[in-house]
Amino acid sequence: MRLITLALAVLLLLIQYPLWLGKGGWLRVADLEQQVDAAHQKNDSLKSRNAKLDSEVRDLKDGTGAVEERARFELSMIKQNEIYVQILRKGQDMPGEGVTPAPPPPEKPKDARPH
Template structure:
């Protein structure tokens, strides 16, 4: 009787092996599900990026506003008869201070 129980326990373990560690086992399925979820997340990011790039391309093709904006901010271009005024903040003013001309000192008599 004891030999039959031991043999059945071994058969049960042999049957469980493919279920857990085999080609279509639960561990492998869980790994594939994680890979699929990662791929879906990456695809969603790429779809959002493509939509943004598509709208930017459409704007550059159809309108002049986007081209003008890029020329102003990236190339510092201005229109003819236009005055450029730059407002410098506190942090930028300290960085530009060494570049500013120093006031002339008054001569002592």
């Protein structure tokens, strides 16, 4: 009787092995579900990024507002007859402060021959 019980217990363990640790086992399925969830989250973030870039491209193609905004903030350009005012916070350095000025241009050599 003991031999039959032992044999059945071993057989039960052998049957359980693929269920837990095999190719389609529960642990593998849980790991794959976690990877799928991570991929879905990444796809969602990339979709929102693509939508933002798409709207920016459409704005750059159709409107002049985005081009003007980029010119102002990235290239520090201003419109003709426009006055530029910059407000500094307390303790903020003035633009150009602490920068050594460029040396003056070299003088032209004087011509040694008389006129």
